[in-house]
Amino acid sequence: MSVLLETSVGDVVIDLYTKEAPTTCLNFLKLCKVKYYNFCCFHNVQRDFMMQTGDPTATGLGGESIFGILDRTSTNSSKKYLPTEIHPKLKHREKGTVSMAIAGASTGANQEVNSVLGSTAGSGVIGSQFFITMADNLDYLDGRYTVFGKIAEGMEVLEKINGAYTDSDFRPFKDIRIKHTIVLDDPFPDPEGLEVPDESPLPTQAMLDTVRIGDDEEIESLLPPEEEERIRRQKEAQARALTLEMVGDLPFAEIKPPENVLFVAQLNPATRSEDLELIFSRFGLILSCEVIRDKKTGDSLCYAFIEFEKEEECSEAYFKMNNVLVDDRRIHVDFSQSVSKLHKDWMVKKVGAKRGGAEDLNLEQRSRPPPRKGF
Structure with missing residues (x-):
């Protein structure tokens, strides 16, 4: 059971653990099916740790389950969110593990991890946000976050995202977005009232307002190419000179x-x-x-x-x-x-x-x- 994510930097295929985490996988598959993730940005990218997406508001505070979308009139939060679905055999052992971020209160996780992955106070529940690990053996996440899949193809795409320049809140300066989702295999029947669009819907104005530097924008320098090249060579020379000084090939780094x-x-x-x-x-x-x-x-x-x-x-x-x-x-x-x-x-x-x-x-x-x- 798989889903293809088309992102602004390349395609990624996620294989799902539909037997071990059936409710979570159903939620994720149906969200992909109704194109809920289209135009969502990677709003939290922490190099060599994880990358998080799935929030249409790009704040880390938004997103809901497929059942909340199907029943907009409900005030019952249990419809908007789902409980965590922890399976003892599913661990955060390998880079490329896919888990649901927590929306809700304390799950017993330490404050740092809660802050990183979007947990607030209360019992742990999940909506639409998910994250992909970029390191092995993150065992302190086990038992707290719902593992529901792994990356089958596209690790080179994730490495591009992993290397993105970010601000102090770990959001990339230049947007990296999910362009499209394609469900390759779905074993679950559609919930009542689920409407699958014939084509990908356009982003709403609220989603367009989340754009910083668009993923299709070129960042143009105000400097002429010759000056950019001169600065690049100068920085490169300084870095190499410092290395030579450290290994003893230069008496001091300023020699050039x-x-x-x-x-x-x-x-x-x-x-x-x-x-x-x-x-x-x-x-x-x-x-x-x-x-x-x-x-x-x-x-x-x-x-x-x-x-x-x-x-x-x-x-x-x-x-x-x-x-x-x-x-x-x-x-x-x-x-x-x-x-x-x-x-x-x-x-x-x-x-x-x-x-x-x-x-x-x-x-x-x-x-x-x-x-x-x-x-």
Whole structure:
């Protein structure tokens, strides 16, 4: 017995424990059948713990059972909610376990867990909200929350949700929503009065009011692409430099290679320094270009460093040459900050070579002619 959830980041299939938790599964299946979950967002995403959804109000306080929906005029709360359905064999042992969140009072769970999963004071009851675990062996949830299913397909989709950026209340800044629910197998007869819509209904205005950053909206930066790339490289270089400092490869993290040097990798072994010089000289004056070779064998190590006179010429070469085919190889171009250790070794060998002391690498160094126009 299964349900397919189509979310804004991919599809997930839930297999249900219809024998162990029949009332809970009936409630969930019929809610899916009447499209109650359509447009519900994941309003509580706690990384490597769990993700919660099923509340049309996106507050963690809404949602009701299928029986409450069928009898809107009833003031009997027992129709709006269902009692928890705990089976001794169903545990929160594995990542991808699906359980109902509690709506109602204390079930004996500790305050922290109640707060996380939506429990308030009173006897434990369930409505429409459910959560999916993203960790193994959450045994402190056993006996308190109704396990009724497990993820059969789509764990990679859950990992995307798990990695979402959230605010202090654990709601993702950019909405992640259930788009559609498809009941793949339903063993239960429909309750009296259940009306299945012919097509998915449009979200109500109240649901539209819950939108923050729509799941279909692109978050556009106000910065130009070049500035974004510069900031990205700067942050990446700082992080790698700190790592090198911690392992002892740099005396202090602020040391960094110059920004006018490109690192070119995945070269064809047949590619020579003069080949790279000819190709890259279209972007500006090249001060040096070295294909790194093994000292003993003379074989190319398939990477090189290219030093430009100006940083802006170096940046232009980076943007236009990355992933370009050179000698039937799609080269990778990056700034030397991203390979600080290799750049440091290159500089040491370069200086050593000028003094006659290079031992491991042979650097092909050539004088560079003026850049050629119209390559």
